[in-house]
Amino acid sequence: MKKHEQPPSLDYSVQLKKLQEKYEAMGQDLSSYLDGLLYSDYLTYWDYIHLDTLLSLQTPRTRFKDEMVFIVYHQITELYFRLIRWELEQIATHAHPDASFVSARLARIIRYFKNLTGSFDIMTEGMDKEQFLKFRMALLPASGFQSAQYRLIEIACTDMINLVAIEERDSISNQSDVDELLAHLYWRRGATELATGQKTLTLRQFEEKYMELFRKAGRDFGGSNLNALLRKHYAGNTEVAGRLRELDTLANVLWPLAHLRSAARYLQKDPEDIKATGGTNWQKYLPPRFQKIIFFPDLWTETEKAEWGRAAFARPVPE
Ligand code: HEM
Structure with missing residues (x-):
C-alpha cells in the first residue's frame, strides 16, 4: 500500500457523501455539524437513561422504610403501563396492521402483564403490615385508582360500551356517543356513594385532571x-x-386478583375491614367477578362470561 493511500476501513468518502446529501436536502451546512461532532461529549449510560433524574423521583412522605417499596413498585408498574400503551398505539395507528404484526405486539403486551401479575407479591408479601397501615394514612386521598394509564389501556383495548358499569349498559342510548359512555364508566360508579350519589374526593380530583384526556x-x-x-x-x-x-x-382477571390479594392482606380485618384510601367499598368494587370487565366479549362463551373471575380462572399466571 502506498503511503498516501488509506486502508479501506479508514475510507470515509461514501459516508461523507451520504451525510452531505442528507444535510444538503435540509439546506444545512455539513461542516458546521462536523464541528459539533468534534466538540460534543461522548454519551454515557447514566445520561442516556437519565439515571440521576430517575433516582430522584422517590420521595417518601413518611419515615417508614417500606414506603420506598410501595413507591418504587407503583413506578415500575406505571413504566410497564407505558410500554403496554406504546404497543397499543402502534397497533391503532398502523395503516395496514396485518395479523402477524398485531400478534407480535400482543405477545409483548401479554409478556408485560405476566411480569406485572407475577411480581405483585412484591406488594402482597414485601411490606411490613404495621408500617403499611401507618404510612398509608399520609397518602390520603390518593389511590392507585387514579392511575390514568390504567384507564387509557382499557380505552385502547376495547369499545367503551364494554367499560360501562354492567348494570347501566342497557340504558346507553347511543353507543358511539363518547360523552354518554364516559358518564357511565364502571370506575366512576365504583367510587360514587350509591345512597347519596356523592363522588369520593379521589374520584373528583381524578376527573378534574384527566376527563378531557379520556x-x-x-x-x-x-x-x-x-x-x-x-x-x-x-x-x-x-x-x-x-x-x-x-x-x-x-388484564381483567389475573392482575386484578393479584392486586386484590394485596388489598386483602393489608385491609382485611375482623370485624370491620379497613377503609381504602380512595374511599371505595373495595370488597364489592375490586373483585373481577363483580366488575366483569371483558375487553373481547365475542371471544368467550356465555358460560365463560358468567363465570368471569371465579375460581376456574384464578389459576396461576401461565408461563
Ligand atoms: C398494598 C398495595 C395495594 C393496596 C392495598 C391497594 C388497594 C387498592 C384499593 C383498596 C383500591 C380501590 C380504590 C380505593 O378505594 O382506593 C385500589 C384500586 C386500584 N389500585 Fe391499588 N392497591 C395496592 C397496590 C397497587 C399498585 C402497586 C398499583 C399499580 C399501579 C395499583 C393500582 C390500582 C388501580 C389501577 C386501581 C383501580 C382498579 C379498578 O378500578 O378496577 N394498586 N387499590
Whole structure:
C-alpha cells in the first residue's frame, strides 16, 4: 500500500457523501455539524437513561422504610403501563396492521402483564403490615385508582360500551356517543356513594385532571381499539384470538386478583375491614367477578362470561 493511500476501513468518502446529501436536502451546512461532532461529549449510560433524574423521583412522605417499596413498585408498574400503551398505539395507528404484526405486539403486551401479575407479591408479601397501615394514612386521598394509564389501556383495548358499569349498559342510548359512555364508566360508579350519589374526593380530583384526556382517547380509539380491529380484520384468525383471550384473562382477571390479594392482606380485618384510601367499598368494587370487565366479549362463551373471575380462572399466571 502506498503511503498516501488509506486502508479501506479508514475510507470515509461514501459516508461523507451520504451525510452531505442528507444535510444538503435540509439546506444545512455539513461542516458546521462536523464541528459539533468534534466538540460534543461522548454519551454515557447514566445520561442516556437519565439515571440521576430517575433516582430522584422517590420521595417518601413518611419515615417508614417500606414506603420506598410501595413507591418504587407503583413506578415500575406505571413504566410497564407505558410500554403496554406504546404497543397499543402502534397497533391503532398502523395503516395496514396485518395479523402477524398485531400478534407480535400482543405477545409483548401479554409478556408485560405476566411480569406485572407475577411480581405483585412484591406488594402482597414485601411490606411490613404495621408500617403499611401507618404510612398509608399520609397518602390520603390518593389511590392507585387514579392511575390514568390504567384507564387509557382499557380505552385502547376495547369499545367503551364494554367499560360501562354492567348494570347501566342497557340504558346507553347511543353507543358511539363518547360523552354518554364516559358518564357511565364502571370506575366512576365504583367510587360514587350509591345512597347519596356523592363522588369520593379521589374520584373528583381524578376527573378534574384527566376527563378531557379520556374523552380524546375515547374518540381516537373509537374505531381502532383492539376489539374494533378484531371485528374488522381478524374475526377468523385463531392466533390473534388466542392472544386476545390471554390478554383479557391477564388484564381483567389475573392482575386484578393479584392486586386484590394485596388489598386483602393489608385491609382485611375482623370485624370491620379497613377503609381504602380512595374511599371505595373495595370488597364489592375490586373483585373481577363483580366488575366483569371483558375487553373481547365475542371471544368467550356465555358460560365463560358468567363465570368471569371465579375460581376456574384464578389459576396461576401461565408461563
Ligand atoms: C398494598 C398495595 C395495594 C393496596 C392495598 C391497594 C388497594 C387498592 C384499593 C383498596 C383500591 C380501590 C380504590 C380505593 O378505594 O382506593 C385500589 C384500586 C386500584 N389500585 Fe391499588 N392497591 C395496592 C397496590 C397497587 C399498585 C402497586 C398499583 C399499580 C399501579 C395499583 C393500582 C390500582 C388501580 C389501577 C386501581 C383501580 C382498579 C379498578 O378500578 O378496577 N394498586 N387499590
